[in-house]
Amino acid sequence: MPELPEVELARRYLEDHVLGRRISRVKVLDEGILEGVGPEALREYLMNLSFTAAKRHGKQLFLELEERGCLTLHLGMTGGLSFSAEDGPPAKHDRLLLDFEDGGQLVFNDQRKFGAISYSPSKRRYIMQKHLGPDALMISRRDFVERVGSHDRAVKTTIMDQHVVAGIGNLYSDEILFQARVHPMVLSSSVRSRGLGRMRDIVRTVLQASLQVGTDFSQLPRGFMLRDRSAGAPCPRRNGRLESLVVGGRTAFICPSCQPSP
């Protein structure tokens, strides 16, 4: 599920559960989720330390360590984190376990193994190294207009490009473009600056609305297409029915009346 709002919830969850606990065991159940690190190196890196802060940039999570860089986590498509006071038998698709000295345990579970765990000297370094764009909730209007407007490709593809702006995925891009009344295939370079400025405000509105309802789409305000994002579903503005199309290899949902094709 994870796009920016889901990852932000995970960040808050980590903040509430793992900060200040001393790591007493690192168990890698599947090396496939480690990115550029061996299980032994990861174990050495984390052992006997504790996390001091949980941070996020776009869809990327960072658990900072006392004086020693940070653990980086990406949830991929199916990744999730859970903390429990007592450790039980590993569940299906559990990939990494961190035990804490006080008995608690953090589990990283990821069915499809598109998630990634690594470590880095700092959040800043990691963002630079991966060439991630500004966070979708932090980006200024001016920056958004300039970055999105400078690409000659479908606007949906552009706003989902993590190098342009970090945090927007397939689902939220549909909602943003629906709210902005812009067809996903419109070239982002052809949207006027005013339109892009408005779009960046809509990005905030949409992501914050989702956060407010704890990413439970059924609780989103009326007028949000994510409440029922499916072909044939009624347009939330009552302008017809939603249709699907493929843009940049991803399935997009639009209201053909609200979002006229270019």
Add this chain to the structure above:
DNA sequence: AGTACCACCTGACGGC
């Protein structure tokens, strides 16, 4: 600077 396609991996769902 774009695109299209493939890959990673697992499971759910519909048709036969």
Add this chain to the structure above:
DNA sequence: TGCCGTCAGGTGGTAC
């Protein structure tokens, strides 16, 4: 019940 194709919200690589 089983087999098969298709699809899924992520990213990254390659070839054009």
